[in-house]
Structure formats: C-alpha cells, structure tokens
Amino acid sequence: MVSFCQFQDPAKYELLADFGAALKQLEYTACPAGGKHGKTCRRIGDLHHVVKHNDRQEHMIWGGVIAVHEGVVERLEREGFSGFRTRPARVTFLDGGTSDEYREFTVTGWAGVVRPESGMRLLDSCPGCLWKNYGPITDLDKAIDWDQWTGEDFFFVWPLTRHRLCTERAAKWLEASGIRSFSLGRGFELLEKKKNSLCFGIPRGPLSHDLPEDLAIKYGRPLGLE
Numbered sequence: 001m002v003s004f005c006q007f008q009d010p011a012k013y014e015l016l017a018d019f020g021a022a023l024k025q026l027e028y029t030a031c032p033a034g035g036k037h038g039k040t041c042r043r044i045g046d047l048h049h050v051v052k053h054n055d056r057q058e059h060m061i062w063g064g065v066i067a068v069h070e071g072v073v074e075r076l077e078r079e080g081f082s083g084f085r086t087r088p089a090r091v092t093f094l095d096g097g098t099s100d101e102y103r104e105f106t107v108t109g110w111a112g113v114v115r116p117e118s119g120m121r122l123l124d125s126c127p128g129c130l131w132k133n134y135g136p137i138t139d140l141d142k143a144i145d146w147d148q149w150t151g152e153d154f155f156f157v158w159p160l161t162r163h164r165l166c167t168e169r170a171a172k173w174l175e176a177s178g179i180r181s182f183s184l185g186r187g188f189e190l191l192e193k194k195k196n197s198l199c200f201g202i203p204r205g206p207l208s209h210d211l212p213e214d215l216a217i218k219y220g221r222p223l224g225l226e
C-alpha cells in the first residue's frame with residue numbers, strides 16, 4: 001500500500017472562499033433525459049474566488065475548487081510534483097482589491113474507482129445521462145486499488161472528487177514549505193472523522209465536470225463516467 005495524505009482546506013471558516021459568490025458562477029442543468037435526480041452544475045468562465053479577509057499571505061484559497069498563488073504553482077513545478085493542472089483565476093479580497101496572480105488548481109492524478117471491498121456500491125444511475133449515486137464507504141482502508149493509480153503526486157479516487165490526496169513526498173514538502181492555508185491528514189483520517197457525510201449518498205455528474213476534457217475521456221470513457 002502506498003503511503004498518502006489527504007490535502008484539504010485549512011478548516012478555518014474565515015479563510016474559505018465565499019460560498020454565495022461561488023454559487024453565482026455555477027450553471028445548473030436538469031437531466032436532458034427528464035430523469036428525476038438532482039441537477040448537475042458546472043462553473044461558467046474562469047474561477048473568481050471572493051474572500052472575507054485581506055491577508056495576501058494566504059496563498060491557497062479553498063472553496064469547492066482551489067485557487068493557488070502563481071508563486072506556489074512555480075515552486076510545485078520546480079520541485080517536479082505531478083498530478084495537477086492550472087488555469088487563470090482571480091481572487092477578490094475584503095478591501096475590494098482583486099488579484100489575478102492566482103491559478104485554479106485542479107488535481108488531475110487518478111486512482112481509479114473506489115473498490116467494492118470498501119463497501120461502496122453504485123446505488124442508482126440515470127439511463128439518460130451520466131448521473132450516478134454511490135453508497136456509503138464502510139472501510140476507507142480498502143478504498144483504493146493502487147494498481148489503478150497513475151503514480152502522480154496529487155490524485156483522487158472516484159467518486160471522492162472533493163477529497164484530494166497527495167503522496168507522502170508532496171505532503172512532507174508542503175509541511176516544510178512555509179506555505180499557509182491547507183491541512184494534511186494521514187491516509188483518509190480527515191474523511192474518517194466525517195464518514196457520516198458519505199452515508200447520504202455520493203451523487204456525481206460526469207467526470208468531465210471535475211477533470212479537463214482529455215483526461216475525462218482517457219479515464220472516464222472506459223468506465224462510462226465521462
């Protein structure tokens with residue numbers, strides 16, 4: 001088994017991106033086949049996070065997606081870390097100042113689908129679109145089939161798209177980097193504390209809502225997730 005960490009927000013509400021502002025960037029789509037499941041959503045345009053503080057040293061801004069300062073991206077690239085792509089992003093601070101020195105940080109490393117040995121099942125799927133709902137995970141230690149892992153430093157396992165993971169090498173570097181505004185937990189220990197949140201289903205739209213199109217096709221098409 002590969003030693004890994006969860007890479008998450010700093011668990012400080014005051015540092016998170018404003019939820020209402022993020023919602024305004026989303027477009028909701030009902031099922032094209034008339035399915036009764038929930039709508040799927042995706043963001044329109046480049047990421048624009050709004051925060052309720054003025055601390056320009058908080059270089060990672062977490063909402064549903066992450067904006068990372070370009071200086072941090074440069075350092076990650078210099079260290080040779082893999083498993084992420086970036087796009088232009090802006091961050092507006094409490095004083096109204098907007099910085100375009102940020103990048104949307106999308107984790108693109110792939111560790112396949114959560115194994116059935118973890119307890120997870122496909123509970124429901126729509127015959128008319130790619131919407132699916134997955135069941136609770138009872139044993140997170142058995143979630144990842146490491147043969148499916150691309151070997152990249154930042155990665156996730158489907159359908160846990162919002163629980164970003166990283167290698168021990170990346171975690172150790174992040175801890176020593178002086179970069180602020182994130183938290184790390186061994187294995188799935190952070191998710192383990194909130195495991196009840198997985199008991200109400202894990203609904204997901206197409207993988208292309210979480211990954212760039214070429215990667216959604218590469219990883220998702222053979223699995224019917226694209």
Ligand SMILES: [Zn+2]
Nearest residue numbers: 031035126129
């Ligand atoms: Zn549908």
